[in-house]
Amino acid sequence: MFEARLLQGSILKKALEGIRELITSGNWECSSAGISMQGMDPSHVALTVLMLQNDLFDQFRCDRNVTLGLNHATFSKILKCAANDDIITLKAEDQPDECNLLFQSANDDKTSDFIIKLTDIDQETLGIPDTEYAATVKVPSVEFQRICRDLSQFGDTIIISVKKGCVEFSGTGEIGSAKIALKESGNVDDDEKVSVEMDKDTPCSLSFASRYLNYFTKATSLSDTVTLQLCPEHPLVVSYDIGDNGSLKYYLAPKIEE
Amino acid sequence: KQVQSKMTSFFGVA
Numbered sequence: 001m002f003e004a005r006l007l008q009g010s011i012l013k014k015a016l017e018g019i020r021e022l023i024t025s026g027n028w029e030c031s032s033a034g035i036s037m038q039g040m041d042p043s044h045v046a047l048t049v050l051m052l053q054n055d056l057f058d059q060f061r062c063d064r065n066v067t068l069g070l071n072h073a074t075f076s077k078i079l080k081c082a083a084n085d086d087i088i089t090l091k092a093e094d095q096p097d098e099c100n101l102l103f104q105s106a107n108d109d110k111t112s113d114f115i116i117k118l119t120d121i122d123q124e125t126l127g128i129p130d131t132e133y134a135a136t137v138k139v140p141s142v143e144f145q146r147i148c149r150d151l152s153q154f155g156d157t158i159i160i161s162v163k164k165g166c167v168e169f170s171g172t173g174e175i176g177s178a179k180i181a182l183k184e185s186g187n188v189d190d191d192e193k194v195s196v197e198m199d200k201d202t203p204c205s206l207s208f209a210s211r212y213l214n215y216f217t218k219a220t221s222l223s224d225t226v227t228l229q230l231c232p233e234h235p236l237v238v239s240y241d242i243g244d245n246g247s248l249k250y251y252l253a254p255k256i257e258e
Numbered sequence: 259k260q261v262q263s264k265m266t267s268f269f270g271v272a
Contacts, residue, residue, distance in 0.1 A: 044264045126265065127272035157260065207260055235268050253268060255260040 002030045002066040002092045005059040009088035009103065011222070011242055013079045015050055018219030018240070018248050020072040022048050022212075027121050028068040030092070034060070034246075038125055046212045047126055047235070047251040056245040064094050069121040078114045092118075128251070133229040133237070134204045135162035136197045139182060141226040141240065143194075145217035147180050152210035154178045157255060162230055163203035167196055171210065193225075204232050207255040213238070216250045 006012060019026070023039035034053040040046065054060040068090075082088055082103040089102040096118060103112040147169050151158050155173025162168075170179040185193045220226070222240040229237040235251040242248065 040265055044266050045262055047265045047269065124271045126269040128269055209262060235265060251265060251269070253263040253265045256263050258259045258261050 001061065001063050001094065002096075003059065003061045003089065004030070004035065004054075004057045004091075005087060005089045006056065007058050007087055008243075009082050009086040010084040011052075011056070011246070012088050013082060013084065014219065014221045015052075015242070015248055016072060016076045016079050018216070018222065019048055019050065020076045021218065022046060022215050022250075023072060025069065025071045025119060025121055027123055028070055030062050030066040030068060032062050039123060040126070041212075041215075045209065045253050046215070047128075049128070049247075049249045049251070051247050051249075052242065053245040056243060059089075066092050066094060066096060068092060068096065068099050069119045070099070070116065071119060074116060078116055081112055081114070131229075131231055131234055132199060133231045133234075134199045134202065135167075135228075135230045137162060137167045137228040137230075138193070138195045138225050139167070139228070140192050140194075141217075141220045141223055143182070144226045144228075145220045148210060148213040148217050151178055151180065152214055156210055157207050158210045158213055159205060159207045160228065160230060160236065161203065161205035162196060162198065164198060164201055165196055167194070167228070204230055206230055206232065206236060208236055208252050209255065212250075212252050216252070219248050219250075222248055 026037045026039040028037045037050040085106040087104040091100040101114040151171035154171035165184040168181045219240045227239040238250040240248045
């Protein structure tokens with residue numbers, strides 16, 4: 001028996017918005033530790049990893065591991081029936097072929113009860129190696145969303161360059177080129193801060209497809225800040241924390257010199 | 259010229 005109750009139902013709604021355009025369906029693995037889902041887009045350029053730890057839920061029970069094979073378009077349609085301040089409960093039997101979704105309105109005068117049919121998805125899971133990142137950058141998530149949108153007007157590639165105390169985003173194309181530089185902000189307390197941590201002082205610069213970066217920023221509403229981790233000849237990691245007990249992470253393979 | 263690499267060339271199947 002699996003049952004998980006999420007007081008902040010909007011978390012699930014927002015997470016689906018950040019997933020459904022990249023991964024059409026996925027196995028949501030439920031265990032006593034929480035719920036995790038991992039999947040790649042059809043062209044295997046980006047890997048999306050969702051982690052919802054058990055203490056994100058105010059009630060969580062998972063007697064035996066349960067796999068929920070979900071079609072994300074369907075899941076998203078059902079979640080659209082939930083109000084942002086609804087409590088959402090997920091329930092499934094052991095070896096389930098369906099999942100029960102319960103939405104309770106904040107003032108408890110409306111409950112919606114949905115059954116979603118599960119599908120068998122044989123999806124390979126990738127092992128994510130520990131990596132020493134050359135640079136870890138934190139920027140306001142709305143700022144990152146705006147930069148990706150603005151630069152993708154210039155071309156299909158965005159170059160992210162990090163050097164001491166500064167991160168630069170640039171794009172070039174037929175119409176011209178653009179470069180946006182963010183300096184590490186002094187006032188480290190507020191959310192508007194930009195922080196740039198370098199492993200060594202060697203600057204690093206990688207090229208990425210702007211289309212995918214714009215897919216990732218669909219998750220912007222999950223967190224005020226987004227963390228970018230870069231390492232030469234490695235995938236970029238774009239992470240949105242979900243409170244203190246979850247995250248939606250994207251790994252994007254770089255464009256490399258032929 | 260830059261080519262798009264694939265995630266599967268960085269992370270192996272677990």
